[in-house]
Structure formats: C-alpha cells, structure tokens
Amino acid sequence: MFEFITPNWPAPPQVKAYTTTRKGGYSQSPYAGFNLATHVGDAIESVTENRAALRQVLQIPSEPVWLEQVHSITATTAISANMNCVADACYANDIGQVCVILTADCMPVLFCNREGTKVAAIHAGWRGLANGILEEVLQYFADSDILVWLGPAIGSQAFEVGEEVYTVFTSFLPEAKRAFTPIGNNHWLADLYLLARQRLENKGVKTIFGGDFCTYSDSARFYSYRRDKITGRMASLIWLETIP
Secondary structure, three states, X not given: OOOEEOOOOOOOOOEEEEEEOOOOOOOOOOXXXXXXXXOOOOOHHHHHHHHHHHHHHHOOOOOOEOOEOOOOOOEEEOOHHHOOOEOOEEEEOOOOOOEEEEEOOOEEEEEEEOOOOOEEEEEEOHHHHXXXXXXXXXXXXXXXXXXXXXXXXXXXXXXXXXXXXXXHXXXXXXXXXXXXXXXXXXXXXXXXXXXXXXXXXXXXXXXXEEOOOOOOOXXXXXXXXXXXXXXXXXXXXXXXXXXX
16 A cells, blocks of 8 residues: 655645655565665666556656756756756746655755745755755745745654764854754764754745654654665655646
C-alpha cells in the first residue's frame, strides 16, 4: 500500500503537491520499498516500476523532470529538455510541468504563490541552505505572495554537525545560533527546519508550513542516508493543473 504526504498548507486548488514515503513499491532491501532514485545502487527495473506506479497512482500529467542533484544552488525550469540536468531546484509556471526532487535526510522545500501560477521544488541540505538555494529560487517569485512547505528531513535531535556547519550559518545570520545545541567537542545538534525558516524570514517570507518530521527516527516511513548509508530516496513533487 502506497503512502503519500500531502502538504498541510493553504495552497490554491490548482497546485498539486506530494511527498512519497518508503511504503509500497517494488524495491528490495536495503532499498525497500518505494525507492525513486536511479543513482543509489538499486535495480533499475525496480526504480522504473516505482516511477511508473508514482505516475499512475498520483495521476501525474507528465514525466517529472528528474535532476542530477549535487548540493548546488542551481535552479532550472521543469521542461523535458532539462531532464537529468545538474541542478538542485526546479520551477514551473505552465500547466502540467512537474517539478521533483529526491531526498533522504536533506530537506525538500516546496514553493507556490497564492495566485497559483508559479511552483518550485528545492533540494536543501545544509550546504544548499548555507550557499543560498532558497534565496536563489525566491528570485523567481519576485513580487509574489509566497507559501512555503518544509517536507520530511532529519530532525534536530539527530542531525549532529561540526564547527564548519555552525560557523557558516552563524556568520551569515547571528540568530542562527538558536538553531544549534552544543553537545561538546565542537559539535552541535542542528535544527535544519529552523535554519530554513530563518533564511526565509530574513527575506520577508512569513507563511511557512511543515517542518514536523524526522527522517532519521522514523525508519518505517522514511529513508535516511545518515541512519542507513545504503538506502533509497523519497520524491517531493509539485505541479499546476487546470481546475474544472
């Protein structure tokens, strides 16, 4: 039985958005079961079946524009010509263009405007956040009233980081110190959700939802790279469709 998470946000009805879980699907251990990534060592036949099931179950209007994610701040348009291009975010403003990103501890971030004319999906690990991927995609939504949803990511009780991560965030925003709990030996527990909220609020975004998951602690629902190393990936998708 497939399980999908639907963002709890007041998006207009023409905005369709989902995050998958690992439940259902055709992949075998250690990727069991609904792995949607082709780059993690899973059998390609299984991933192909999973992607076909994804399109069928969610009635996706076109092939999602899968990306080669590298923790960059590159964003691209969700058109077929950009299939498998190197980027960590995609955006769309046409009906039926499907944005998708893959995660397994990094944060999926979905954007839409209240008018329901623009959407985006962002792969935001700590490197992407620190380098400004949220700010990069916000430029696409200039002069729009933005809604943001923070999807399943590693939680603040599990995300241990070193001095490099602490320094890069607190140097940019001093209030980022609130997102770090010291645990000794120049290590901290980092709140990825709070770091994302701070970066967004610094740019004037106030309508932020989600942020109440932990991929690391919920092994029944989520893949986690930090927990398992060899594992699958969930997909977060967003697109616009015509409302009858």
